[in-house]
Amino acid sequence: MHTNEHTQKAETFIVPIGPQHPALREPGHFEFTIEGEIVTAASVRLGYAHRGIEKGTESRNWVQNLYMLERICGICSHIHATAYCLGVEQLAGVEAPPRAQAIREMVAELERTHSHLLWLGEAAHEAGFETLFMYAWRDRETVMDILEALTGNRVNYSANLLGGVKYDVTGEQASKIEQGLDYLEERTRHYLDVVTSDPVFIQRTRGIGVMTAVQADRLGVVGPTARASGVVRDVRVEAPYAAYTAFPITPVLAQAGDLEARFVVRLRELFESYGVIRRILANLPPGELVLKRMPRRIKAGEAISRVEAPRGELFYFIRSNGSDTPDRVKVRTPTLCNMASVLTLTVGRHLADVPMILVGIDPCFSCNDRGLVLKRGADHEHWTWDRLRQIGLDYYAGERGSGGVGGTSISPAPLPPCPPALLTGMHV
Amino acid sequence: MTELSQTIQTAVSLLTPYAQTVDYPATNRADLGVGVADLVTAVSTLHESNWGYLAAITGLDCGLESSELEVLYHFCAGAAVVTMRVKVGKETAVVPSICPIIPSASFFERELSEMLGVTVAGTPNTARLFLPDNWPAGVYPLRKDFQPEMINGR
Numbered sequence: 001m002h003t004n005e006h007t008q009k010a011e012t013f014i015v016p017i018g019p020q021h022p023a024l025r026e027p028g029h030f031e032f033t034i035e036g037e038i039v040t041a042a043s044v045r046l047g048y049a050h051r052g053i054e055k056g057t058e059s060r061n062w063v064q065n066l067y068m069l070e071r072i073c074g075i076c077s078h079i080h081a082t083a084y085c086l087g088v089e090q091l092a093g094v095e096a097p098p099r100a101q102a103i104r105e106m107v108a109e110l111e112r113t114h115s116h117l118l119w120l121g122e123a124a125h126e127a128g129f130e131t132l133f134m135y136a137w138r139d140r141e142t143v144m145d146i147l148e149a150l151t152g153n154r155v156n157y158s159a160n161l162l163g164g165v166k167y168d169v170t171g172e173q174a175s176k177i178e179q180g181l182d183y184l185e186e187r188t189r190h191y192l193d194v195v196t197s198d199p200v201f202i203q204r205t206r207g208i209g210v211m212t213a214v215q216a217d218r219l220g221v222v223g224p225t226a227r228a229s230g231v232v233r234d235v236r237v238e239a240p241y242a243a244y245t246a247f248p249i250t251p252v253l254a255q256a257g258d259l260e261a262r263f264v265v266r267l268r269e270l271f272e273s274y275g276v277i278r279r280i281l282a283n284l285p286p287g288e289l290v291l292k293r294m295p296r297r298i299k300a301g302e303a304i305s306r307v308e309a310p311r312g313e314l315f316y317f318i319r320s321n322g323s324d325t326p327d328r329v330k331v332r333t334p335t336l337c338n339m340a341s342v343l344t345l346t347v348g349r350h351l352a353d354v355p356m357i358l359v360g361i362d363p364c365f366s367c368n369d370r371g372l373v374l375k376r377g378a379d380h381e382h383w384t385w386d387r388l389r390q391i392g393l394d395y396y397a398g399e400r401g402s403g404g405v406g407g408t409s410i411s412p413a414p415l416p417p418c419p420p421a422l423l424t425g426m427h428v
Numbered sequence: 429m430t431e432l433s434q435t436i437q438t439a440v441s442l443l444t445p446y447a448q449t450v451d452y453p454a455t456n457r458a459d460l461g462v463g464v465a466d467l468v469t470a471v472s473t474l475h476e477s478n479w480g481y482l483a484a485i486t487g488l489d490c491g492l493e494s495s496e497l498e499v500l501y502h503f504c505a506g507a508a509v510v511t512m513r514v515k516v517g518k519e520t521a522v523v524p525s526i527c528p529i530i531p532s533a534s535f536f537e538r539e540l541s542e543m544l545g546v547t548v549a550g551t552p553n554t555a556r557l558f559l560p561d562n563w564p565a566g567v568y569p570l571r572k573d574f575q576p577e578m579i580n581g582r
Contacts, residue, residue, distance in 0.1 A: 047558035239507030
């Protein structure tokens with residue numbers, strides 16, 4: 001026994017994780033040096049999703065860039081567009097109308113809601129708590145439906161314009177949003193109870209990946225990851241933008257600094273989001289949605305635009321040389337700040353804790369469009385969500401009918417024919 | 429507002445000994461030109477006084493006709509943003525690493541050196557962070573003279 005322990009300690013292995021699926025469905029490559037089960041060193045290699053977007057902005061005009069920058073991320077798309085619009089408006093010396101600013105904030109909080117619920121599911125999945133994953137994502141559909149009703153899209157809502165927003169909120173939409181929020185509030189309360197009381201889940205989160213306030217400050221972490229360690233770092237509070245002065249939020253803090261605290265902070269933040277969305281709906285300022293005139297050429301100068309993305313501070317530096325294209329757009333996303341904490345916090349922990357610590361910072365990964373366009377020659381046919389859902393139900397009903405699932409046969413039952421639509425042009 | 433301008437003034441007065449230029453581009457910002465030789469001392473002065481945190485490092489190519497690159501160190505405290513602006517020649521683009529003072533600057537410095545071709549002297553990790561392994565040496569995508577043929581024409 002003693003000899004075994006000795007051998008274990010003397011041997012060092014490097015465990016490569018990624019680039020495919022390093023715990024999450026986003027490419028990134030980690031190397032963890034382990035002695036026995038304990039991680040002693042960690043390194044990361046990024047760039048597998050690097051698309052040269054900063055360079056790309058230099059060859060597109062100010063308006064085109066809005067649409068490209070919104071596509072940096074499929075989860076926090078709106079906040080990228082908001083940061084960019086606020087920066088460009090600052091350079092042009094204009095300000096979007098109050099109603100537009102309030103709608104920007106409302107969409108941003110709806111986006112935070114969907115992002116945090118998505119994360120809750122993903123984090124539960126990493127902990128092996130599949131039931132929580134399924135329920136969280138089911139409930140997330142409520143906010144996705146709200147976003148679709150408001151803007152026509154589930155991701156890349158494209159709500160922003162330079163100088164305002166595209167979409168207004170009708171009374172009917174407002175009452176639908178209210179209903180959705182009531183439901184989500186009740187569910188979030190339940191999830192908060194689950195993550196703080198389920199004994200099995202707590203074993204994966206309590207006291208794991210602890211980051212003290214001093215460490216958080218030194219590592220430069222941002223967003224909920226910092227706030228779970230008691231560091232008040234929230235751009236919405238520290239440097240209110242859009243309509244956050246008129247519709248403020250209270251920062252949510254926790255002191256424990258462990259994974260459980262990161263769950264508690266993100267879930268409690270949702271109540272802040274629900275509250276502020278309700279206040280905006282009740283007091284939406286009247287007036288225009290967009291400025292009458294937004295210059296095509298932007299005055300030469302430099303602007304810094306900071307906003308609070310679901311994962312923390314998003315930092316834009318924009319420089320104009322007075323032409324219709326930017327000279328430089330620098331984007332510093334929150335995940336880059338938080339990634340250093342993963343490398344630090346995993347050292348000294350068990351290898352088995354690595355996925356949970358990684359997911360704890362909510363690294364940003366792209367989510368996918370459910371839009372389906374059928375291409376049959378020149379014909380295009382759009383499928384609605386309801387129809388797609390019905391096809392799914394019919395598909396599996398047929399499968400059950402053939403005795404494939406839950407049947408007694410040992411050999412796999414032949415799959416029912418795939419609906420032809422699913423074979424082409426589907427973005428999974 | 430007074431609190432904001434006080435926060436900015438605190439940083440500016442701390443950095444005055446090292447500042448070649450001081451500019452206020454917006455009510456919440458101060459932009460200070462700092463010599464390469466003074467950078468580490470200036471960053472360490474700000475850091476030791478617990479003024480804010482390093483939010484980002486931006487690299488800028490000042491244009492095809494210019495022989496200079498700029499490296500911007502953005503520090504944030506609440507709503508205040510203080511930028512230290514360091515100018516380096518394109519041919520001799522070297523800045524000292526600030527990692528000994530702020531270890532989390534490592535990712536920012538790696539990004540700066542691979543995208544703009546600025547050598548960060550003394551940075552703990554010089555491995556590529558974002559660009560592919562087979563990206564040609566000496567080609568920096570965020571330089572203004574970058575052409576896609578530089579990678580395709582290998």
